[in-house]
Amino acid sequence: MLAQRKTGFFNKFYLVEIIKGLMITMRNMLFAKRATIQFPEERRDYSEKFRGQHYIKSVNGVENCTACMLCPTVCPAECIHIVAGEREDKEKYPIKFEIDSLRCCFCGMCEEACPKDAIKLSNIYEMSQQNRTVYEKEFLLEQRGNK
Amino acid sequence: MPKCTIDGKEVEFKPGENLITVAKRAGVEIPVFCYHPGLSVVAQCRMCYVEIEKMPKLQTACSTNAAEGMVVKTQSDPVVKGRAGTMEFLLLNHPLDCPICDKAGECDLQDNSFGHGSANMRHTEERRTYVDVDMGPVIEKNMNRCIHCTRCIRFGEEVAGIHEMVAIQRGNNIDITTIDGNPLQTEYAGNYADICPTGSLTLRDFRFRKRAWMLKKTSTICEGCSKGCNMEIQHEGNVIYRCVPRENLEINKYWMCDEGRMNYHYTQDEKRILNPRSGATFIGWEDAIQTLKDQINEKPLTVLVGSDLTQQELENILEYTKNYHKGSSVYHFGTEGVFTSAQDLPVDKILKMKSKTSNLNGAEKLGIKSVQEMKSASDVVLVFAGGRANVQSVTKKLEGKKLIGIGVYSLNEAESFSMVLPSLSFTEKDGTIFNHQGIEQKLKRAIQPKNTIKAISEILMLTANKKVKVGAN
Amino acid sequence: MFLKIGIVLVGLLSVTPIMLFVERRGSALLQNRLGPNRFGPQGLLQSVLDVLKFIFKEDRAPGHVNKFYFSLAPLVVVVPALMTFAVIPFAGNDFIIANLDVGILYCFSIASLGVYGIIMAGWASNNKYSLLGSLRSSAQMISYELTLGLSIVGLIMIFQSVKLGDMVSAQGETLFSIGGIDVPKWGIFLQPVGFILFLVSSFAETNRLPFDLPEGEAELIAGYHLEYGSMRFALFMLAEFVSMTVASALLSTLFFGGWQYLPGFSWIAHLFSDGNIAVTYLVSTLLHGISFVIKIASFMWFFVWVRWTLPRFRFDQLMNFGWKVLLPLALLNVFVTGLLIYLGVL
Numbered sequence: 001m002l003a004q005r006k007t008g009f010f011n012k013f014y015l016v017e018i019i020k021g022l023m024i025t026m027r028n029m030l031f032a033k034r035a036t037i038q039f040p041e042e043r044r045d046y047s048e049k050f051r052g053q054h055y056i057k058s059v060n061g062v063e064n065c066t067a068c069m070l071c072p073t074v075c076p077a078e079c080i081h082i083v084a085g086e087r088e089d090k091e092k093y094p095i096k097f098e099i100d101s102l103r104c105c106f107c108g109m110c111e112e113a114c115p116k117d118a119i120k121l122s123n124i125y126e127m128s129q130q131n132r133t134v135y136e137k138e139f140l141l142e143q144r145g146n147k
Numbered sequence: 148m149p150k151c152t153i154d155g156k157e158v159e160f161k162p163g164e165n166l167i168t169v170a171k172r173a174g175v176e177i178p179v180f181c182y183h184p185g186l187s188v189v190a191q192c193r194m195c196y197v198e199i200e201k202m203p204k205l206q207t208a209c210s211t212n213a214a215e216g217m218v219v220k221t222q223s224d225p226v227v228k229g230r231a232g233t234m235e236f237l238l239l240n241h242p243l244d245c246p247i248c249d250k251a252g253e254c255d256l257q258d259n260s261f262g263h264g265s266a267n268m269r270h271t272e273e274r275r276t277y278v279d280v281d282m283g284p285v286i287e288k289n290m291n292r293c294i295h296c297t298r299c300i301r302f303g304e305e306v307a308g309i310h311e312m313v314a315i316q317r318g319n320n321i322d323i324t325t326i327d328g329n330p331l332q333t334e335y336a337g338n339y340a341d342i343c344p345t346g347s348l349t350l351r352d353f354r355f356r357k358r359a360w361m362l363k364k365t366s367t368i369c370e371g372c373s374k375g376c377n378m379e380i381q382h383e384g385n386v387i388y389r390c391v392p393r394e395n396l397e398i399n400k401y402w403m404c405d406e407g408r409m410n411y412h413y414t415q416d417e418k419r420i421l422n423p424r425s426g427a428t429f430i431g432w433e434d435a436i437q438t439l440k441d442q443i444n445e446k447p448l449t450v451l452v453g454s455d456l457t458q459q460e461l462e463n464i465l466e467y468t469k470n471y472h473k474g475s476s477v478y479h480f481g482t483e484g485v486f487t488s489a490q491d492l493p494v495d496k497i498l499k500m501k502s503k504t505s506n507l508n509g510a511e512k513l514g515i516k517s518v519q520e521m522k523s524a525s526d527v528v529l530v531f532a533g534g535r536a537n538v539q540s541v542t543k544k545l546e547g548k549k550l551i552g553i554g555v556y557s558l559n560e561a562e563s564f565s566m567v568l569p570s571l572s573f574t575e576k577d578g579t580i581f582n583h584q585g586i587e588q589k590l591k592r593a594i595q596p597k598n599t600i601k602a603i604s605e606i607l608m609l610t611a612n613k614k615v616k617v618g619a620n
Numbered sequence: 621m622f623l624k625i626g627i628v629l630v631g632l633l634s635v636t637p638i639m640l641f642v643e644r645r646g647s648a649l650l651q652n653r654l655g656p657n658r659f660g661p662q663g664l665l666q667s668v669l670d671v672l673k674f675i676f677k678e679d680r681a682p683g684h685v686n687k688f689y690f691s692l693a694p695l696v697v698v699v700p701a702l703m704t705f706a707v708i709p710f711a712g713n714d715f716i717i718a719n720l721d722v723g724i725l726y727c728f729s730i731a732s733l734g735v736y737g738i739i740m741a742g743w744a745s746n747n748k749y750s751l752l753g754s755l756r757s758s759a760q761m762i763s764y765e766l767t768l769g770l771s772i773v774g775l776i777m778i779f780q781s782v783k784l785g786d787m788v789s790a791q792g793e794t795l796f797s798i799g800g801i802d803v804p805k806w807g808i809f810l811q812p813v814g815f816i817l818f819l820v821s822s823f824a825e826t827n828r829l830p831f832d833l834p835e836g837e838a839e840l841i842a843g844y845h846l847e848y849g850s851m852r853f854a855l856f857m858l859a860e861f862v863s864m865t866v867a868s869a870l871l872s873t874l875f876f877g878g879w880q881y882l883p884g885f886s887w888i889a890h891l892f893s894d895g896n897i898a899v900t901y902l903v904s905t906l907l908h909g910i911s912f913v914i915k916i917a918s919f920m921w922f923f924v925w926v927r928w929t930l931p932r933f934r935f936d937q938l939m940n941f942g943w944k945v946l947l948p949l950a951l952l953n954v955f956v957t958g959l960l961i962y963l964g965v966l
Binding site: 066084086 | 245
Binding site: 015018022024033034036 | 653
């Protein structure tokens with residue numbers, strides 16, 4: 001049980017304290033800066049380290065990814081699915097590279113594990129969609145990054 | 148027994164054992180590349196350096212036999228330095244393509260580089276590169292990754308009995324290749340990929356399909372022939388990706404033939420029947436069992452069992468026929484021309500046997516007669532097969548009869564059957580089999596059965612029951 | 621008569637959308653936020669959307685409720701809340717729907733009917749949280765009604781009447797004047813302790829924070845209206861806002877002179893009194909009404925202000941406070957007032 005604080009009879013009304021509290025809220029209403037960010041017009045500035053929407057870095061139109069599967073191995077949410085294949089100009093490349101964006105927890109471990117500097121998390125945070133989104137390879141290969 | 152000391156531990160040894168074997172028994176791991184217990188010793192890679200007291204220089208543990216009173220140090224400063232030097236030389240020309248390489252994760256070079264090598268690289272010159280030769284359908288070659296341990300050359304000479312891999316050129320230009328660049332001819336080519344300590348020789352069948360560390364491993368027995376080679380099924384997400392041999396000095400030593408290695412493919416083939424099939428249509432289990440009951444109807448039957456079934460399944464079938472179809476006769480079938488274990492002779496001097504079914508010995512042990520002795524057959528014939536038994540050899544004999552197949556059938560095989568009830572393949576069931584030597588070995592379930600496949604025991608139980616009620620699968 | 625009823629009903633019902641807006645924007649502003657400001661200028665039309673949402677939402681009763689009482693409960697809550705206003709003069713003593721002799725007592729008796737609706741809702745919802753909420757509500761109502769009643773006994777003793785009209789008229793007199801500024805004989809100056817007691821109890825009676833235990837989200841999810849949705853829930857909301865209005869009206873009537881002019885209004889009335897009796901009457905009535913509305917509005921704002929400032933009571937604290945602090949104080953207040961009247965001070 002809580003220790004009962006000793007309060008005097010008149011202090012039990014907390015009248016003074018209540019008035020102080022009311023003054024605080026009124027002061028906030030009149031003078032304080034609004035904390036709200038009016039989203040479409042105003043935007044929050046995020047750190048350069050912010051981890052947002054994924055993309056696969058490519059150089060001259062050839063993806064850096066070699067389908068080494070280190071990212072699905074390290075992924076704690078198991079949201080990356082890769083099928084590896086072979087083609088003329090590249091010994092090993094991902095035929096299929098899917099990221100289930102709803103499963104992804106944006107921990108950035110894939111980025112860290114990647115030996116080829118291929119998978120990246122950009123600063124883009126506006127990712128809302130109307131259906132369950134699996135990012136396909138074509139989408140991931142759009143170079144939307146800043147890193 | 149003589150004794151020697153390795154890292155301060157006293158170990159007993161048999162005369163003639165080399166230091167790697169003795170050290171392993173003492174719990175000391177000595178890194179190796181070229182040494183393989185199944186192959187001769189060449190001491191080429193210089194990775195297994197150890198320091199031996201009263202010897203002026205470092206010695207290679209693989210080529211040094213243990214001797215009475217020998218004092219060996221495997222962790223002293225000169226040894227560590229020597230290994231690091233060896234590692235650096237081996238990696239001079241080794242490409243940094245572990246992300247691409249299929250060996251990554253089970254690669255000796257990776258492990259030893261991590262354990263004994265340096266994290267930095269001092270040389271700045273360009274690495275040498277090769278143009279690769281076509282090695283045939285089983286093996287993919289990448290000479291850039293080779294460290295010239297010559298395990299593959301020795302395997303061909305000493306185990307596969309065919310001298311097809313050679314080292315041409317010398318020094319920095321050395322090239323390990325086939326004679327005249329011909330494709331590999333041996334039927335044991337898969338072992339090249341297993342023994343290669345780097346990703347120089349890899350399996351085409353497994354190429355880029357999965358990374359080694361993602362695979363789950365189930366120890367089981369190959370059912371390709373009556374040899375009963377020990378192997379490991381490596382699978383992930385209920386899909387088998389490859390089979391590799393396990394060490395068993397009594398049966399297959401360290402090796403395995405390509406036929407057994409690729410045998411698993413039929414279990415996940417598109418043409419395998421995975422639902423009960425009557426005529427040319429697929430039906431539900433309840434209908435299938437009911438039809439089966441109506442057709443066999445407690446009459447004496449001719450029952451054919453494939454000698455690729457496990458001992459337990461054979462016993463179940465025998466018990467079922469004894470109790471529910473009195474007067475039935477049971478015959479086993481398997482490979483054409485091999486009807487008894489006396490006829491089951493080795494095909495070559497390595498592993499392969501004539502009987503292409505695994506449990507011929509076990510079927511004989513249970514007193515089942517061969518299909519050769521079958522004089523006449525009932526109208527309805529039950530054919531149990533585990534997938535390897537040659538069904539076509541029996542269906543030819545029984546033309547005109549109503550055949551009901553239970554077991555693993557492909558669509559082609561099923562055409563001559565009036566009904567097929569799918570059952571488990573060797574990757575999906577537990578059980579024991581007897582190999583040609585009479586050694587009893589255990590099959591283990593590696594993956595869950597697909598679709599509504601039921602075990603033979605369950606199908607028999609459902610058939611024996613008065614009322615057909617198949618639970619949801 | 622019907623005109624008066626019309627004015628009161630329209631006024632009370634339009635309070636809800638206005639208060640919806642004030643509550644949402646006000647709460648946001650008090651908490652350094654902005655609140656809904658997208659629809660209409662400064663988000664003024666937000667409450668239109670809210671109302672539309674309530675109207676077009678599916679009216680669904682869960683399967684486990686007692687349908688009859690479940691449907692009846694919102695009405696039982698709303699009707700007494702609206703009825704209470706009948707005896708309050710809102711613009712001069714002519715503008716009162718029913719000038720009953722029992723006056724203020726009628727207010728209390730009708731207002732206490734509202735608790736039946738809440739109990740009905742809680743019981744008919746057949747949900748333990750709802751039932752607990754309505755039980756708390758009834759306990760709270762009974763405890764604080766005592767104080768509510770006792771806190772104005774002093775006023776009744778002073779004004780010698782329970783008719784609200786008489787009380788308001790009496791408050792038009794001057795108590796004393798300091799340097800030419802007349803201090804009116806408003807209830808707050810006669811009964812400061814009574815005012816505070818009445819204020820606190822009316823917060824409890826209207827189930828507003830810090831006394832909104834019947835619907836405490838943290839422990840009871842939403843209390844008695846947990847199972848309600850769409851228009852039925854809107855009726856509960858309406859009842860809450862209407863009873864807030866009535867409480868504000870009573871507070872201003874009893875303690876702030878009701879329809880009596882606010883300071884400065886008599887000067888405006890003087891501007892328009894050009895001898896024409898009809899115009900003078902019309903202007904003064906209008907100004908009385910405006911004064912009353914301004915008084916009510918400031919109390920309504922006070923309700924909102926308090927809601928977004930103070931945290932909720934714990935239930936045992938609530939009961940302790942009601943029975944051990946407010947009730948003795950109310951009794952003391954009555955005694956002291958009586959003593960002062962006997963001594964001839966008041």
